[in-house]
Amino acid sequence: MNEFESTARSLVDAGRELYALGMVPATSGNLSARLGDDEIAITVSGAHKGKLDTNQIMRVDLNGASLDGRRPSAETLLHTGIYHRYPEVGVVLHPHSVNATVLSRLCGDWLVLQDYEILKAFPGIETHACTVNIPVFDNDQEIARLAAKVDACLADLDRAAGYLIRGHGFYTWGESMNDALRHVEAFEFLFDCEMQIRGKRQ
Amino acid sequence: MNEFESTARSLVDAGRELYALGMVPATSGNLSARLGDDEIAITVSGAHKGKLDTNQIMRVDLNGASLDGRRPSAETLLHTGIYHRYPEVGVVLHPHSVNATVLSRLCGDWLVLQDYEILKAFPGIETHACTVNIPVFDNDQEIARLAAKVDACLADLDRAAGYLIRGHGFYTWGESMNDALRHVEAFEFLFDCEMQIRGKRQ
Amino acid sequence: MNEFESTARSLVDAGRELYALGMVPATSGNLSARLGDDEIAITVSGAHKGKLDTNQIMRVDLNGASLDGRRPSAETLLHTGIYHRYPEVGVVLHPHSVNATVLSRLCGDWLVLQDYEILKAFPGIETHACTVNIPVFDNDQEIARLAAKVDACLADLDRAAGYLIRGHGFYTWGESMNDALRHVEAFEFLFDCEMQIRGKRQ
Amino acid sequence: MNEFESTARSLVDAGRELYALGMVPATSGNLSARLGDDEIAITVSGAHKGKLDTNQIMRVDLNGASLDGRRPSAETLLHTGIYHRYPEVGVVLHPHSVNATVLSRLCGDWLVLQDYEILKAFPGIETHACTVNIPVFDNDQEIARLAAKVDACLADLDRAAGYLIRGHGFYTWGESMNDALRHVEAFEFLFDCEMQIRGKRQ
Numbered sequence: 001m002n003e004f005e006s007t008a009r010s011l012v013d014a015g016r017e018l019y020a021l022g023m024v025p026a027t028s029g030n031l032s033a034r035l036g037d038d039e040i041a042i043t044v045s046g047a048h049k050g051k052l053d054t055n056q057i058m059r060v061d062l063n064g065a066s067l068d069g070r071r072p073s074a075e076t077l078l079h080t081g082i083y084h085r086y087p088e089v090g091v092v093l094h095p096h097s098v099n100a101t102v103l104s105r106l107c108g109d110w111l112v113l114q115d116y117e118i119l120k121a122f123p124g125i126e127t128h129a130c131t132v133n134i135p136v137f138d139n140d141q142e143i144a145r146l147a148a149k150v151d152a153c154l155a156d157l158d159r160a161a162g163y164l165i166r167g168h169g170f171y172t173w174g175e176s177m178n179d180a181l182r183h184v185e186a187f188e189f190l191f192d193c194e195m196q197i198r199g200k201r202q
Numbered sequence: 203m204n205e206f207e208s209t210a211r212s213l214v215d216a217g218r219e220l221y222a223l224g225m226v227p228a229t230s231g232n233l234s235a236r237l238g239d240d241e242i243a244i245t246v247s248g249a250h251k252g253k254l255d256t257n258q259i260m261r262v263d264l265n266g267a268s269l270d271g272r273r274p275s276a277e278t279l280l281h282t283g284i285y286h287r288y289p290e291v292g293v294v295l296h297p298h299s300v301n302a303t304v305l306s307r308l309c310g311d312w313l314v315l316q317d318y319e320i321l322k323a324f325p326g327i328e329t330h331a332c333t334v335n336i337p338v339f340d341n342d343q344e345i346a347r348l349a350a351k352v353d354a355c356l357a358d359l360d361r362a363a364g365y366l367i368r369g370h371g372f373y374t375w376g377e378s379m380n381d382a383l384r385h386v387e388a389f390e391f392l393f394d395c396e397m398q399i400r401g402k403r404q
Numbered sequence: 405m406n407e408f409e410s411t412a413r414s415l416v417d418a419g420r421e422l423y424a425l426g427m428v429p430a431t432s433g434n435l436s437a438r439l440g441d442d443e444i445a446i447t448v449s450g451a452h453k454g455k456l457d458t459n460q461i462m463r464v465d466l467n468g469a470s471l472d473g474r475r476p477s478a479e480t481l482l483h484t485g486i487y488h489r490y491p492e493v494g495v496v497l498h499p500h501s502v503n504a505t506v507l508s509r510l511c512g513d514w515l516v517l518q519d520y521e522i523l524k525a526f527p528g529i530e531t532h533a534c535t536v537n538i539p540v541f542d543n544d545q546e547i548a549r550l551a552a553k554v555d556a557c558l559a560d561l562d563r564a565a566g567y568l569i570r571g572h573g574f575y576t577w578g579e580s581m582n583d584a585l586r587h588v589e590a591f592e593f594l595f596d597c598e599m600q601i602r603g604k605r606q
Numbered sequence: 607m608n609e610f611e612s613t614a615r616s617l618v619d620a621g622r623e624l625y626a627l628g629m630v631p632a633t634s635g636n637l638s639a640r641l642g643d644d645e646i647a648i649t650v651s652g653a654h655k656g657k658l659d660t661n662q663i664m665r666v667d668l669n670g671a672s673l674d675g676r677r678p679s680a681e682t683l684l685h686t687g688i689y690h691r692y693p694e695v696g697v698v699l700h701p702h703s704v705n706a707t708v709l710s711r712l713c714g715d716w717l718v719l720q721d722y723e724i725l726k727a728f729p730g731i732e733t734h735a736c737t738v739n740i741p742v743f744d745n746d747q748e749i750a751r752l753a754a755k756v757d758a759c760l761a762d763l764d765r766a767a768g769y770l771i772r773g774h775g776f777y778t779w780g781e782s783m784n785d786a787l788r789h790v791e792a793f794e795f796l797f798d799c800e801m802q803i804r805g806k807r808q
Contacts, residue, residue: 026323026387096320098391102398117745117774118702121632127747128773139319141329167330168319185632189704196708198402199603200804228525228589298522300593304600341521343531369532370521400604430727430792500724502795506802543723545733571734572723602806
């Protein structure tokens, strides 16, 4: 198994895990991983993320151009933007959960997270006694425009583990697949907590 | 395996998937697929949809009459109505989820969906920035009467991917089983989102 | 496999199903089935209902007395009461779900169910357009006293498919295991719907 | 298989069960069991609790000092505190569920539980008609300080089956793994009930 094949296999496995958690329904979501310096592996457009085959994983360059003639996800530029900005990142995941979709519609431009022990799952956070601001972007079918807004925002943040798109889900990433999946679990847990609290306090 | 057998097998598999998602409890729900020009395959009356055997799939004509002496689902005319109206449709699914049951009791004659990225799972929708109106019909044990109301409503809609029956679940369809199941997942996701928002905003 | 063994096996299987649905947590709940005219098979006291072995199923007579020296569930008289009252009943199930526990604390002496298609899962109900009153009893560790109250109430009902015990779960039954499990699924679905509606309308 | 290996295996299995229930996401939570008089087996720092290998279980003494050179969970002193206080306890589990995290932020210094049948899952409780007070501690990254507060509180309680840490999850324990897991299930069920009631009554 060469590097592309083992990377494609890890994306297929991650898709199956995320689907079982209800986080990539109805062919939503997409997944990618870095391949060497100039390429990434990413899911093709329209695939069912819970039942991926490795031949539904394709190659694009860091500008999002197809390297094998197939059509990548419409949101490929949101993936390549992260690989450009963070050289250490090896995996980018975009789950599309109910909690992320609804919570992003209930809050403004930032989701503020405080006093959760699980915040320590994110890099550089050593205590629950901190404030983590997660950016929330308005959804936009013009992906290049949205990617530019995301990048401008991330440029101003010291460190970010992910962001929300309103009514659309979230993006998170990590050095390895294990790191990225840990961030998915931590975000989803936090979104669920925030949804539960909003149902009780209001 | 002939066409009937492979179609019956696809309905058995879909039933097991829907049951695992809690969408066809207590023998509720029913499933069908088109067979050639004049027939459909449909679940027999009273079967457990999560533990179907292919011999619980029967043939009816497009008027809902049994072609093999067995008794089809009481709601067969709601299936045949869709096959009459949409010649391209190959599969009709009727899940009976908690979200669809409750949401249909909380809203009026239309469920209005806006600004959800997942709306793009439905045919002809290219952006979240649109309004999709899903009809909600009062439940009726007189199925021919209900089918006529559904048909009159669908005749006025440019394009529809499904409808709700109050306190009873929803119907959706597609050209293939994959299309129909994608629509089930997208609707259920949207119903869940709408239920969550109603719990938080009111 | 003799009758006791096949009956015990069906109770073990039902326990595993109910546990997977979260309905018999922490050794709660109990399950029984009629054996001939004068005996029932029932789970022993304190067993984990999701990991039952057939040797955790025992025999008691219709007065709840152990026929094999082991100690049956403390709630055995609630089971035998149903077998006395309804000669056609072959299986009695007592799940202990969160929805049943909380809903029984939120309502008075009756849970009123109306306009749900799934009510047709219960015997003798042919339309959603009906009112089904489910009795809710205060919990009582004096099981003989509670069983007497239940029996007096059921004597006044034309037909009953189950009842709730406040903060404690519900009882339901059927001629066969399939019937009883269908009633479990229908009740749990209805309890879930009622919980969801209460969260939205208030 | 020696005692350490069989104990490590039981912790691996418990981790897989808790992960499937969503109670140890994103490498949160930790698990331990007593080994003889002076040692415990405990999960190493940072491991994924749903995919543990027995070589991710290590030995520490009852003061929390590593006996094999590896780094135990940061919260090891919360485990050893329980083994010191309760000589009969053989297993300590720390799940990190959404319900425990949110509920502990919604209540004050005590969670008061009353009139739940499932309270009988805890040792020494024979009736639902009782009041069980579960301590809730503020989260603290200074684990020795937090462990001292926990111990001072438990010293004043006649009997305790567990406690909450605000925004962080809960601790529970038992003589055997089965006892400890029964307490996990009973607590999680109760936390879920309390969350549901708060969403309906307010």
